[in-house]
Amino acid sequence: MTTLQTRHFSAFKNELSSHYGFKSGYCFLDLTLGDGGHTEEALKAGCRVVSFDLDASAIQRALDFVPKDFPSIVIDPETFQGTISTDFVWVIIKSNFVKVTEIAKQLSLPKFNGLIADLGPSQFQVLSPGRGFSFLIDEPLDMRLDNTLGVTAADLLAVLNEGELADLFRIADEPFSKPLARIIVKQRQLTPIATTKQLADLVSRVKKFQIRGRIHPATQVFMALRMAVNLERDSLRQLLPQLPDLLLKNGVMGIISFHSGEDKLVKDFISEMEEQQVLSAINTKPIEPSDKELQISQRTRSAKLRLAKKIN
Numbered sequence: 249m250t251t252l253q254t255r256h257f258s259a260f261k262n263e264l265s266s267h268y269g270f271k272s273g274y275c276f277l278d279l280t281l282g283d284g285g286h287t288e289e290a291l292k293a294g295c296r297v298v299s300f301d302l303d304a305s306a307i308q309r310a311l312d313f314v315p316k317d318f319p320s321i322v323i324d325p326e327t328f329q330g331t332i333s334t335d336f337v338w339v340i341i342k343s344n345f346v347k348v349t350e351i352a353k354q355l356s357l358p359k360f361n362g363l364i365a366d367l368g369p370s371q372f373q374v375l376s377p378g379r380g381f382s383f384l385i386d387e388p389l390d391m392r393l394d395n396t397l398g399v400t401a402a403d404l405l406a407v408l409n410e411g412e413l414a415d416l417f418r419i420a421d422e423p424f425s426k427p428l429a430r431i432i433v434k435q436r437q438l439t440p441i442a443t444t445k446q447l448a449d450l451v452s453r454v455k456k457f458q459i460r461g462r463i464h465p466a467t468q469v470f471m472a473l474r475m476a477v478n479l480e481r482d483s484l485r486q487l488l489p490q491l492p493d494l495l496l497k498n499g500v501m502g503i504i505s506f507h508s509g510e511d512k513l514v515k516d517f518i519s520e521m522e523e524q525q526v527l528s529a530i531n532t533k534p535i536e537p538s539d540k541e542l543q544i545s546q547r548t549r550s551a552k553l554r555l556a557k558k559i560n
């Protein structure tokens with residue numbers, strides 16, 4: 249089986265079952281459908297599920313992976329006119345999750361007993377040829393999760409000034425942000441940096457003494473560009489304040505993040521909501537992957553799960 253046929257490994261599946269207490273009739277909101285692993289857990293436990301994804305190919309894959317026993321409807325809120333049945337089983341919405349409140353109103357969605365956001369791209373997206381996310385495939389640097397976005401990673405490398413590039417790399421904890429920004433600006437005066445290989449080679453040259461273990465030296469630079477192209481931090485900032493109102497009393501929200509900056513946003517948000525007595529944190533320290541999960545998926549090595557319960 250090739251990696252593209254292999255299903256994305258869904259992090260923290262056990263925690264989902266234990267902390268959410270899935271049961272029949274429970275309404276669950278999966279803000280990041282991907283290959284549908286979390287959604288499927290909820291459906292199999294008898295929940296009714298609403299799933300969001302901004303990538304049509306992710307939605308198609310989830311429909312292929314999730315058993316056909318669960319009747320589904322796919323909605324594009326931009327064009328959808330009707331109403332959804334009140335006894336729906338699985339509603340899939342093709343949209344950015346930042347619009348969740350607006351869409352919940354438009355479609356008269358119920359409040360939820362639980363919700364999850366498993367941030368970032370899936371393994372399938374990163375490794376799909378033609379999407380320009382990975383230094384493992386030589387192709388144009390694109391990195392858009394949503395192909396209607398206008399700006400690619402190559403565009404950012406072409407237009408940001410040296411300071412802006414250094415800031416962008418620093419956000420992804422790249423220790424060589426300044427020298428990398430400097431060399432990118434110098435190099436692009438000779439030739440545009442338009443492919444994954446050009447960028448990976450350039451970073452490897454600058455960081456030649458920094459090749460540690462199995463982590464490629466360009467990992468942080470690629471992550472920084474991906475986060476910027478997809479406005480990932482801004483999207484999370486816009487999403488968090490919408491979540492409490494989507495939940496029923498005692499409803500549980502969980503956020504899985506893969507970067508310290510994102511985890512801090514989630515942690516600070518939950519603390520602020522605790523002060524306002526809106527949410528109560530279920531875990532004060534983030535839950536990290538078990539050894540067993542790490543053996544199955546190296547991608548989960550930086551995953552952190554924070555859970556909180558709606559108080560009123």
Ligand SMILES: C[S@@+](CC[C@H](N)C(=O)[O-])C[C@H]1O[C@@H](n2cnc3c(N)ncnc32)[C@H](O)[C@@H]1O
Nearest residue numbers: 258280282283284285286301302306344345366
């Ligand atoms: C890490 S994967 C989720 C994997 C999923 N939990 C599973 O078990 O298969 C994240 C998914 O969320 C989607 N996504 C990322 N940012 C999004 C956003 N702002 N709005 C909607 N979907 C988003 C991506 O397209 C991707 O398919």
